[in-house]
Structure formats: C-alpha cells, structure tokens
Amino acid sequence: MKLLVVGAGLFGATVARERALKGDAVDVIEKRDHVAGNIYTENVEGIQVHRYGAHIFHTSNQAIWDYVNQFADFNRYTNEVIANYKGQIYNLPFNMNTFNKMWGVITPAEAQKKIAEQRAILADKKPENLEEQAISLVGxxxxxxxxxxxxxxxxxxxxxxxxxxIIRRLPVRYTYDNNYFNDAYQGIPKAGYTHIVERMLDQPNINVQLGTDFFANKETYLDNYDKVIFTGMIDQFFDYQLGTLEYRSLRFETEILNVNNFQGNAVVNYTDADTPFTRIIEHKHFVFGKGNDRKTVITREYPMAWSRGDEPYYPVNNSENNQLFTKYRSLAKEKAPQVAFGGRLGLYRYYNMDQVIAAALQFLNGGFFGDTSK
Structure with a gap:
C-alpha cells in the first residue's frame, strides 16, 4: 500500500512505523522544519529544551509504557508543580501541603471540614460550570x-x-503527596522526545519530507496515495466549509540565563491575574539539574486566542464545538473515505501522549486498512 502521513507528530509517527513494518511504502510530510510535533525537544546550552511547552510522559497502561520504552530510556522524573500566587508558594496538585499552607490545617479531617464549609455556598447544587465544579472540590x-x-x-x-x-478530574488528595499524576509510570526520555520520534521513523520504507505543506498540493496528494492519514485540523482539511472549530494557541518566550538555577523547579504556575503568562518552565530540572552548570534555560508560556493562520495547540471542547466536529466527521466519511483523521487536531480531543499512542494503535487495528492491519 502507498500511504501518506500528514504530520510527523506522535500519532503520525506511530502509524507510519507500524504500517512500514507491514511493508507499506510510507511518505511522511511535515510543515515544520523538524519531526516530533509539539513534543519536539532540542539541545540548547547542553540542556534538553521542550520548545512547545512541558511534556511529561505518564500512563497507567503498561502496554503503552512498554511500547514507548522501545525507543528511549526514561528517567524517574516525578511531576511536582509549584503554584506562585503573588509571591506565595503552594503545592500542586491540591494535597495536604496545599491545605496546610492555605489554612494551617494539619490533619485530613481538618482539611475536609474546611472544604465542606466553603462548599456549602453551592447549597448541594450540581455544578454546572467550571467555577462551581472547582468550589465543590476544593472550596x-x-x-x-x-x-x-x-x-x-x-x-x-x-x-x-x-x-x-474540564476540571472534573482535578487531583485532590488528603495526603502529603506532591506527585501531580496518579499513573503507575512516569518519566522524561533521557535523550529527549525528538529522539523517540526519529527512532520511530527510522525505517527503510519511510520517507520523511520536512518543510512541506499538504495544502500546497492537496489534490495531488489525495490522487497519488491509496490512503492518507491526516493529523492536522479537520476543519481546515475541508476549507472550513461547515464553520471554524475553536482552538487555543500559545506563545513561548525562551531565555538563556547565566545562572545555574533560576526557580528550583521544572514547572511553576503563576495563578494571579496580574502575571500575563501562566507558567515558567526551567528545562534542566526535568533531568534533575543536569547539563550546563553555568547556565539555565527558561520558557514563559502565554496562552493566546487562536485565529486562522495561528498555531493551534489544543481544542476548546464545549458543546458547540463538539457538535460542529461531529458534523465534520460525518462529512469526512462521505467526502473523503480514503482519509483517516488522527491526533489532537484531527480528532479534536485533548490527548496526553500515552493517549495519542493508544489511539494510533487502536486505529491501526480497525478496518481502515483492511484485514492486512490485523
């Protein structure tokens, strides 16, 4: 089979590799000048920098953990986030350390009582929005x-x-445990995420073309391949003919500083309204401070409204957008049966990395390729 994969991120790389192993001739085109999509990492001053924001691999699915460990050695990094509210420091996710700093409580019973008192403002009302859901969880x-x-x-x-x-699964613990995730497996690839995708795509029958825009030759691509895996925006694929789905974008401001240690933690969230960015990433702490001992690299992350032409980072999954996406899925089945849509943008879902791989593997076991994929 002659297969085109549009996008060299984690979904596209997984599909390309597995189909190449089955003997397909796979062309991968990527509009950026590098593979790995938003999990791309690069060496800056001896430090692995996450160019498009922090990515911590975590999963409770042992099969997915075993799968990704084919391509990388992982360290034992544990995500322990710090929140900075006007100079006051709190631990995330919300746990007994947070409650102690906020109220001076010591025991779980004291924390639960305090939250229950503040939750009473809802008067047993079922939460109907994010604010009410948050108050019901933590006061x-x-x-x-x-x-x-x-x-x-x-x-x-x-x-x-x-x-x-959006916040329904917010971790709330009545223990002194700062681990952000509840998953059994967690870590950062020692050689960076780019290395993972490069190894996935290192097959003799995979051809990767960077700096290549699918939309510059869309009809030619569709005519010349048996199957197409598209990991970009599904609404853009159809020229927004049913309307524009809503996304959020991000701007990253990265600095190299002539200090060994800037903030003492990989991730610090800034939770007040006066600070324009949401968080600062100090990349060397993902590998326990290793790398250049005279410099550090930090990235400030600014959420932005998205409009056509901007880079989309995550979907806005409210009911209106989800209904529009369902219409695009129906249109895809009718107008583009030889095209499969995948990844965060193609499936219009906020996926973690393990979920992306799991979705790709599940897709490969479906009927899109016929019996040869099973």
Missing amino acids: TDIYKKLIKDYTAKQWGRDPKNLPAF
Whole structure:
C-alpha cells in the first residue's frame, strides 16, 4: 500500500512505523522544519529544551509504557508543580501541603471540614460550570487563589462560562503527596522526545519530507496515495466549509540565563491575574539539574486566542464545538473515505501522549486498512 502521513507528530509517527513494518511504502510530510510535533525537544546550552511547552510522559497502561520504552530510556522524573500566587508558594496538585499552607490545617479531617464549609455556598447544587465544579472540590479560597485567574488566562474566558468537565478530574488528595499524576509510570526520555520520534521513523520504507505543506498540493496528494492519514485540523482539511472549530494557541518566550538555577523547579504556575503568562518552565530540572552548570534555560508560556493562520495547540471542547466536529466527521466519511483523521487536531480531543499512542494503535487495528492491519 502507498500511504501518506500528514504530520510527523506522535500519532503520525506511530502509524507510519507500524504500517512500514507491514511493508507499506510510507511518505511522511511535515510543515515544520523538524519531526516530533509539539513534543519536539532540542539541545540548547547542553540542556534538553521542550520548545512547545512541558511534556511529561505518564500512563497507567503498561502496554503503552512498554511500547514507548522501545525507543528511549526514561528517567524517574516525578511531576511536582509549584503554584506562585503573588509571591506565595503552594503545592500542586491540591494535597495536604496545599491545605496546610492555605489554612494551617494539619490533619485530613481538618482539611475536609474546611472544604465542606466553603462548599456549602453551592447549597448541594450540581455544578454546572467550571467555577462551581472547582468550589465543590476544593472550596472558595483555593478556587480564588489557585484556579480562577489561571483558568481565565488559559482559556481566555471566565470560568463561569467554561464547562464543568474540564476540571472534573482535578487531583485532590488528603495526603502529603506532591506527585501531580496518579499513573503507575512516569518519566522524561533521557535523550529527549525528538529522539523517540526519529527512532520511530527510522525505517527503510519511510520517507520523511520536512518543510512541506499538504495544502500546497492537496489534490495531488489525495490522487497519488491509496490512503492518507491526516493529523492536522479537520476543519481546515475541508476549507472550513461547515464553520471554524475553536482552538487555543500559545506563545513561548525562551531565555538563556547565566545562572545555574533560576526557580528550583521544572514547572511553576503563576495563578494571579496580574502575571500575563501562566507558567515558567526551567528545562534542566526535568533531568534533575543536569547539563550546563553555568547556565539555565527558561520558557514563559502565554496562552493566546487562536485565529486562522495561528498555531493551534489544543481544542476548546464545549458543546458547540463538539457538535460542529461531529458534523465534520460525518462529512469526512462521505467526502473523503480514503482519509483517516488522527491526533489532537484531527480528532479534536485533548490527548496526553500515552493517549495519542493508544489511539494510533487502536486505529491501526480497525478496518481502515483492511484485514492486512490485523
């Protein structure tokens, strides 16, 4: 089979590799000048820098953990996020360290009582938006200091106007445990994420073309391949004919500093409204401070409204957008049966990295390629 994969991110690389191993001739085209999509890492001053924001691989799926470990050695990094609210430091996710700093409570019972008192403002009402969902989980004090303004910056709208499900799985622990994730497996690839994707694509029957825009020759590509895997925006593929899906974009401001240690942690969230960025990443702490001992690299992350031509980073999965996406899925089945859509943008879902791989592997076992994929 002659296969075209549009996008050299994690979904596209997984599909390309597995189909190449089955004997398909696979061309991968990527509009950027590098592979690995948004998980791209590069060496800057001896430090692996996450160019498009922090990425920590975590999963409870042992099959996915085993799969990705084919391509990389992982360190034992544990994601312990710090929140900075006007110079006050709190631990994330919300746990007994957070509650102690916020209220001076020591025992889980004291913390639960405090949250219950503040939750009473809802009067047993079922949460209908993000603000109400957050208060039901952690009370009003934590919501106002650590969630409200941070969320407004991230999504560009008042939390009252965001759906409750966005924060429904917010980790809340009544233990002194700062590990952000509950997953069994967690770490950072020692050689960076780019190395993973490069190894995935290192097959004799995979041809990678960088700096190549699918839309510059869309019809030619569609005519010349048996199957196409498209990992870009599904609405753009159809020239936005049903309407434009909503995305959020990001701007990254990276600095090289002549100090060994800038903030003492890989991720510090800034949760107040006056700070324009949401977080600062200090990349060397993903590998326990290793690298250049005279310099460090930091990145400030600024959420931005998205418009056509901007880089989309994550979808806005409210009911209106999800309904529009469903219409695009129906259009795809009718007008482009030889094209499969995948990844965050193609499937219009906020995926973690393990979920991207799992979705790609599940797709490969479906009927799109016929019986040869099983």
